[in-house]
Amino acid sequence: MRRHGEFGYLGVVLLDQVSKRYGRGPWVLRDLTLEVSGLTVLTGANGTGKSTLLKIAAGVLKPTSGRVARPASVGYVPERFPSDVKMSASSYLAHMGRIRRAAATDVLDRLGFVGSMTAPMSQLSKGNAQKVALAQAFLATDVLVLDEPWTGLDPVAAGELVEMLQGRTALVSDHEGHLADATRVDLAGGHVTIDLSRVVGLDELEALEGVRSVVPRGSSARVVVAPDRSDHVLAEALRLGCSVRSVR
Amino acid sequence: MIALVRYLAADVLRGQRFLAPLLVFLGSLGMLFAYDPGPQLAAFSGSAALIYPIGAWLTVVVATSEDVVRREITVVSAGGWPRVLAAVAVTAVVFGLAFAVVATVWPVVASPRPYSFLQVLAGLGVHSVAALLGVGVGLMFSRPVFDSIGRTVLVVFGVVVMTYPLGRHTPLGWVLDALGDNTVTLPILWAGLIGFGLVAGAVALGARRA
Numbered sequence: 074m075r076r077h078g079e080f081g082y083l084g085v086v087l088l089d090q091v092s093k094r095y096g097r098g099p100w101v102l103r104d105l106t107l108e109v110s111g112l113t114v115l116t117g118a119n120g121t122g123k124s125t126l127l128k129i130a131a132g133v134l135k136p137t138s139g140r141v142a143r144p145a146s147v148g149y150v151p152e153r154f155p156s157d158v159k160m161s162a163s164s165y166l167a168h169m170g171r172i173r174r175a176a177a178t179d180v181l182d183r184l185g186f187v188g189s190m191t192a193p194m195s196q197l198s199k200g201n202a203q204k205v206a207l208a209q210a211f212l213a214t215d216v217l218v219l220d221e222p223w224t225g226l227d228p229v230a231a232g233e234l235v236e237m238l239q240g241r242t243a244l245v246s247d248h249e250g251h252l253a254d255a256t257r258v259d260l261a262g263g264h265v266t267i268d269l270s271r272v273v274g275l276d277e278l279e280a281l282e283g284v285r286s287v288v289p290r291g292s293s294a295r296v297v298v299a300p301d302r303s304d305h306v307l308a309e310a311l312r313l314g315c316s317v318r319s320v321r
Numbered sequence: 322m323i324a325l326v327r328y329l330a331a332d333v334l335r336g337q338r339f340l341a342p343l344l345v346f347l348g349s350l351g352m353l354f355a356y357d358p359g360p361q362l363a364a365f366s367g368s369a370a371l372i373y374p375i376g377a378w379l380t381v382v383v384a385t386s387e388d389v390v391r392r393e394i395t396v397v398s399a400g401g402w403p404r405v406l407a408a409v410a411v412t413a414v415v416f417g418l419a420f421a422v423v424a425t426v427w428p429v430v431a432s433p434r435p436y437s438f439l440q441v442l443a444g445l446g447v448h449s450v451a452a453l454l455g456v457g458v459g460l461m462f463s464r465p466v467f468d469s470i471g472r473t474v475l476v477v478f479g480v481v482v483m484t485y486p487l488g489r490h491t492p493l494g495w496v497l498d499a500l501g502d503n504t505v506t507l508p509i510l511w512a513g514l515i516g517f518g519l520v521a522g523a524v525a526l527g528a529r530r531a
Binding site: 128131132133135145147148149150151153154155157158159160164168169171172173174193206209210212213218 | 325327328331332335388390391393394395396397398399400401531
């Protein structure tokens with residue numbers, strides 16, 4: 074992976090100690106650190122902040138605190154694509170292609186789009202409107218951020234979408250378990266953040282079971298770990314010769 | 322930026338919400354210029370006073386044409402809120418300038434008095450300044466500065482209505498004052514700069530709030 078400035082990598086979404094609250098309301102996310110460098114699935118009950126996290130990762134929302142690094146070309150599908158769009162699917166996708174300076178894709182064909190490309194999108198079925206939403210997102214070349222992308226899709230299209238996501242860098246919320254092989258991040262499960270210094274063996278650290286992300290900073294690193302594996306990761310980090318600065 | 326402006330303009334035109342300000346604008350111009358509107362530059366004062374609220378109204382239409390969710394997709398596609406907000410501002414200004422052209426040409430065609438090229442140019446200038454002020458006010462209180470369309474409409478309406486009694490204490494008042502005297506004065510230029518500042522400030526405020 075190529076470094077992208079001091080913080081982050083090209084083709085990777087990196088969230089560092091991200092917290093979010095709306096106005097003076099309760100915290101929706103708290104000190105979340107996550108590196109998305111492959112297919113990553115967000116899980117968690119309703120209200121655990123999945124959509125908020127996806128919006129922050131895509132660049133729609135700013136975090137209240139923390140840092141986010143993302144590549145230039147991000148594709149985003151929101152939880153509900155609006156149903157009252159007067160523009161036709163072909164016109165909408167042509168505009169989105171021009172905005173991104175991206176060539177048209179065969180996503181609609183692969184997903185089995187059967188509606189009219191020239192009629193207003195408000196006349197499309199929910200599933201076909203969702204396919205248009207996915208088609209505009211797949212114009213992005215670097216990272217996909219998809220909020221419940223299977224909503225409204227028939228089983229064939231849903232299976233095809235799973236195929237299309239293989240090998241891509243994507244952050245996806247998935248209640249239904251379509252992406253069984255992907256890295257899973259359970260927002261309801263919480264995490265432990267371990268700050269290490271004198272770090273050696275970054276690759277070994279990243280490979281440890283339960284490690285969700287490793288963010289290197291010079292000779293130090295911040296490691297985010299699943300709570301049930303934190304003792305194991307701490308022991309392994311010490312065995313590798315790292316010094317533990319803090320555990321939260 | 323051009324692709325983004327084209328998309329936003331196409332969305333506004335398909336949405337048809339622009340028809341209400343357009344029809345009010347054309348109907349009012351028809352009434353203003355139905356009879357001899359008076360000396361050349363003074364004839365522009367009514368249309369300049371009209372294009373200010375119409376510009377604000379049209380800007381609210383442009384800024385809120387996409388619903389919240391589609392705007393989110395556009396923001397991600399374009400690479401961030403500042404680009405989208407700048408494109409919204411450019412789109413609103415383009416619509417405002419088109420209205421300024423119509424407001425300038427109408428009396429030139431309809432009035433029995435002959436207009437010199439410089440007077441037409443001056444008319445285009447004052448209408449553009451008034452439209453720019455309206456665009457600035459519309460942008461300043463539209464999404465994402467105010468999320469609620471109801472609040473946006475109320476505040477923009479309030480600001481626009483309050484502008485007229487304040488008379489020469491406002492940039493629009495400077496424009497109307499000069500036209501009333503059938504002259505073009507330097508304060509019109511200052512009003513234009515304030516209009517430009519309002520638009521730029523609204524974009525910066527929106528980017529900060531988003």
